[in-house]
Amino acid sequence: MPFRWPVTPSIVRLLVFTSASALFLVSEAQADPSAPPAAASGFYVGGHVGYLFGTGTATFADPVPGATAGGTTAYGAFAGGVQAGYEHYFPSRWMLGLEADMSFPSAEDLAQVLSYRATGTASANQQLEYLASLRARVGYVIDRWTPFVSGGIAWASVRNERIDLTTGNDDATPSNVRVGYALGAGLDYRLDARWTARAEYLYTSLPLAGFSFAQPSRYDSLYDLHRLRVGLNYKFGAGETRGDDRPDRGFGSWEIHGQTTFIFQGYPPMNAAYSGANSLPPEGQSRQTWTVSAFLGMRLWQGGELYYNPELLQGFGVADTTGAGGYPNGEAQKSNFPYPRYNTSRLFLRQEIGLGGERETVESDYGQLSGERDGSRVTLQVGKYSVKDIFDGNAYAEDPRLDFLNWSIWASGAFDYPADRLGLTWGLTAELNRPSFAVRAGYFLVPFESNANTLDTALFVRGGYVGELELRYQPFGRTGSFRLGTWLNSTFAGSYGEAVRLAGLTPGLTANDTIAQTRQGRTKYGFYLNFDQELSDSVGLFGRFSWNDGRTEIMSFTDIDSSVSLGLSIKGTPWGRPDDRLGVAGAVNQISGPHAGYLAAGGLGPLVGDGALTYAAENVFEAYYAFQIAKGIVATADYQFLANPAYNAVRGPVNGFSGRLSARF
Template identity: 40%
Template sequence: MCGFLLLLTSAAQAQQDNNNNYLDSLKNWSLHYQFTTIVQGHAGFHGGGYDGRNTLSQETDTALSVTTTLFIGRRLWRGAGLYLNPEIAGGRGVGHRNSQSPYDESLYAPAVGIAGFPNGETFRIGSARPALYIARFYLEQIFSIGNSDEQEVESGTNQVKGAVPASRVVLTAGKFSVADMFDNNRYAHDPRSQFLNWSLMSLGAWDYPANTRGYTWGLAVEYIRPTYAIRAAANLMPKTANGNVLDWNITRTGALTIELEKQYTLLRRPGTVRVLGFRNVTKAPAYAVATRLLEQTGSVGDPPYILTGDQYGGVKYGVGLNLEQPLGETGGVFARLSWNDGRTATWAFTEIDRSLTVGGLIGGRQWHRPNDGIGLSVAVNGISPDHRAFLNAGGYGFMLGDGSLPNYGTENSLEAYYSARVARTLYLTADYQFVQNPGYNADRGPVHLFALRTHVEF
């Protein structure tokens, strides 16, 4: 890494180009940056008398999250690039009752009480104190298929300017986010610029491999043609639920993900459909076994929440469908449907076993603000019978647990936002979310949440 930073220092002496990208004037480099803050709060709501470890506070609350990332890229040879992303993240999500918790604060997640959590940036926060870490550090190699035509791509985040074959095989090895390649959606994928809810940035029931901050080590292969693509990846899973330490015992644990992507034409406009399947093997215990322990002994640990497992062999598998359909030059609609077996504990993403999301985007060109946009979406999330019984018996996951769940209901949310470009590199977004049955508890809520997002990128 020291050598990489020395190369960056020497390259930084280049003159600034017309787009304010200092390194883009050197064809073998790219340098980009983002800074995102989200101030979010919720009004007081009906709490139902619950006071569990992961109960969303019913009192009015306001929280702040911050992330800032430097995207450094260097072309090594034809088709090869090395990418490094130092990142700082800190803050917490709403409803975090740390001052009232009788449990160890070091085990506390910054996002609890709502499965489809309303701030997607808290996914990258391991503790309230800002911390510097390496988000991504990977090598990418592109191979052309046959005499494929090439298309020019501009410098972007983790993309060096140059020609890319339309038909290609892409190998990626190192530390990255699996969501960089899989389950993409032009209308709902990035909480830094689009919807904030966790259910909308990825397939809700996909317990995708990641540490607490959303990154993992692994190998991915993509076979890309102009009208379709096939992707597969093998990645590390965390040692404990929502843990930051990844498990390198690759003979006994890991995640496999496969995705098929196909473009189609509807109403004379191109759309995309993606089908994803995954299988994770971890130390995650089975909900049914944990529930029996709770009923017999009153605990599966001290206290009774699933953060560790005693042995390997916990399998979770599932599927997801992802659709995006443009309806005009600046607008379109999307939908996601996902399911997992729900037998073993959620280990990496969020406590959702079934999810349906639909929504759309209206671009601001119609009111002469081409860089603005209005988003509207609905999410319906649920959990398996085994998961439900575990929470009702008094169990806790790393996000959910009110102490009991006698009155289960699907967790339903509505989100609407307006994003405005107020300067060349500055975007402000006003966001509103309505959550019914937070944490699948029909005795609680509904919750009204309001947020203001500030996003800088260049």
Template identity: 40%
Template sequence: MLFKFHLHRFRFFVAFVLGMALCGLLPKSAHAQLREDSAPAILLANLTPMPQHTDVHDEDYEDTQAKFQATYIWQRHGAFSERRPSTVNSANYSGAYPLYSLPKQQDKSYTATFTGYFGFRPWTGGELYLNPEVTQGVPFGGSLTGLGGFYNGEITRAAGSRPTIYRQRLFLRQTWNLGGGSEEVESDLNWMAGSVDKNRFVLTAGNFSVLDVFDKNRYAGDPRRQFMNWGNMNNVAFDYAADSRGWGWGAAGEWYQGDWVLRFGRMTGPKRPNELPTDFRIGKHYGDQLELEHDHEIAGRPGAIRATAWRNRANLASFRDAINYGNTVGWTPDATNGMEYILNVRNGERTKYGFGVNIDQEISDNLGVFLKGMWADGRTETYAFAEVDRSLATGVSISGAAWGRGNDTLGLSYLAHFLSKDRREYLEKGGISYFIGDGWLNYKPEQVMESYYSAKLNKALWVTADYQYVRNPAYNADRGPIHIVGVRFHAEF
């Protein structure tokens, strides 16, 4: 029988439902009010780790899961230079008219999260997961502005200095086995240990993140365990559909056949770009994803290449319309929106699309490399992620086994972020976008070099030192460079 219920698991089910009910009563994040009171901020997903497959049964089969994680990140940047042209009218970017620059004075930032991962198998092939989370944090300058690729994947949940509790995920994963031999799935966050066929179809449905399924990478994808910058977390030009926390409602299918995986899915987005309320009209406003992955070996070393295409449909402002509006009013502040003209021309449904690749390759037992790149059309404002229209990321991950610490990791990476012609012109003329806008723009690509060293102290605790060098922050060669240092404490139990 395909859906055979396991009656002995219902005591866990009761606890699961009580937890779900609690999450339904929890208050929404304070971030929902940040946009009204200050410069904008955004919240985004912490990603479900990639499933780890082995050929040997290492762990007992799990039919329930209760795991937890805690992460604290502290970061600091020093003062940096700014060469502000005398032609910039400061009155256009003061008082009621915000300026979305990263403050040039020395500053500190922190985030703290605590997450529960509860799951059980309600029937054969089915897995149901619930993730409640407590979070707090403060970004540089008190608001998430001033960069294309931000410095901390956890800052995406920075709802303020008071703890906020909310439901992070609630989703079903259903697997239909199709033969081809079996492989074991190791126990991890939102993955219960068990066995699956190498050929299979997997359906994920409910409340989760696009990045739980698409655009994943073995060496650069988890800001709690690996690199911290958004450009390493995923292809940062991937403007994937989500609310301002990074979550959505929808479904994704994955067809595994031999060395190939085909993924496709549709997710909800926000009612208004970059804000919290969800637009549940998934037949009208949505984000579609399509991805093809091929797993391979080079000289006996595993690797993977993924090609991703995506398309969003929503009520979005066109940068060309915003430029035309600015020309009409002489690039002077609007009484309501200041120089953020995209809010004045958000008056029609538009599509936004992009294409990208994501590659990881093992070179030796202790060395892996990765490469990511994405192109987005860049004609419309940011829907739900970052102010980046083209992106490139490459780097290496080195196991500490080379110096006698096999559970440590050293990572080195280089990132480059670019703007489309229309977004660049809008900012050069003095326009303000959702996350960036200095009032002027001496355009150069934003470049980031990030390095980290993660030391595993025991079975459950990691400590990481991180350094980021940011050149041309928010694509402005008249600002920076910025040096960001950070430390991360991460525990799983």
């Protein structure tokens, strides 16, 4: 029997949640150019990112046909994680410490597959859930630097999977733990009294061990793994770190913010005449999602800023993030992860060019360095980020970590903005800001095909083009804004109408079977209208209308071809809770005739597809109350009602209940 470690996803989530929350206890940190801070003993927590690589030697024995496959293959993936420890500094400058760490492979497809072997009748693989160690550290202080060596026990959670190539049956097992050892060396650099930067190398050996499947087959493997990583540590109890308070501190000044959000969501049994591959299960279901992320910004030169947003993602949406066009959880990523996965969610360069006008004070925020800027300016941004970071913003409904959860309320539902399955892409944006208006335009990479995680790099042959005009005004002294956005995607996409026609010509096939045959270079276009208006010191009104042509596949967002939403956001000032929020909103989502015909013929979209369709508009109602527990920590209760989910009149309604705990630092 393989050694099994009592570590579940819930325990891992608790450990990482605790460490990550502690890491971001300070909402802003800036390097102090004064004398080197003294090395201080104490506890610390931190995060790291890097590259995990090595080799795996495996043998897969399938004795029924008498087949065996073996060999050594290379492994490589980006990884990120957390660490925590204690270090003691002696008067002689020697340091002695103890540290525990956990690293998680990236969210990219196949990043977790450590090794793979196949015979003529079956294949087997081992997948990495996490890699951890508990190590002693010994170092020596040299000015701001502390070189160190480390060593100790290591363990990895791996999942074993066997696929019968003759029947397609999948024999997947719960994770079990492999134990080995880790050795490494690194270099710490004290940025100030509390923050330390680190570069580190770790070698991990997982010796030979075997696993027996339920079928009479066995998988034996050993691994030699290497980690090259960089990170930041925050030390408790050290001195203040703010340095001077100038809004613009020049080259090298940096700030860090973080957030963590946990959402539990479920719904009771509902009516359903039938169900399909992308349906909400009629018996009801509950699931959870969790994210933790940091946002680091550094000022490079006058107007130039670099931003990096590492993130850990874990959890599942109900029905594996399918079942409704207006899906009820904005944090439910379309890739589902039982254990945390690392993702570089944002990595971009921003350049602001001042054009004069009254100077504005900018507060430090998630994705924004503090300082001052011209009221009139041009902003260029290039790198990896979300199209929604720049376009389709709204003062009251834009962030499912803080306000509304439903996709068709926090975004323009018919805006099929370019993105991978995690809602991110690479692109370039140019923006002109004046006090009374802004004009924005951008070009972005699109998925290789519908709902794919791989982006199409045929630059300017395929891609997404987005433009937006924003008007700002103050009727009766109340702030308001209006946005008109247009977009066009040039993609490798299928046609709904052609897929239905081909399915009709071939008995036994559905439109989902034939959609791939219709894929070619096509364009999809649409627009959105978006407004927010302050009605009083406590109440804000918002709304959106969006439309797309509805002829070709949805590539990135959700299965909506037209949508209208309207809602109110109310501060808790009237009842003595000014930092609380009450939100109420509704949305009506529809799809085009060709799109409805495709779903009725058995087609599947990124989120919907019941196998058949009795069409009706999808109606959404959402209400939430966000209660501030302490500064930066908010608990939210949310209710949603979905009539005709996935545009099907013979399914639903759905009553969804959610609890959200969010912390920002």
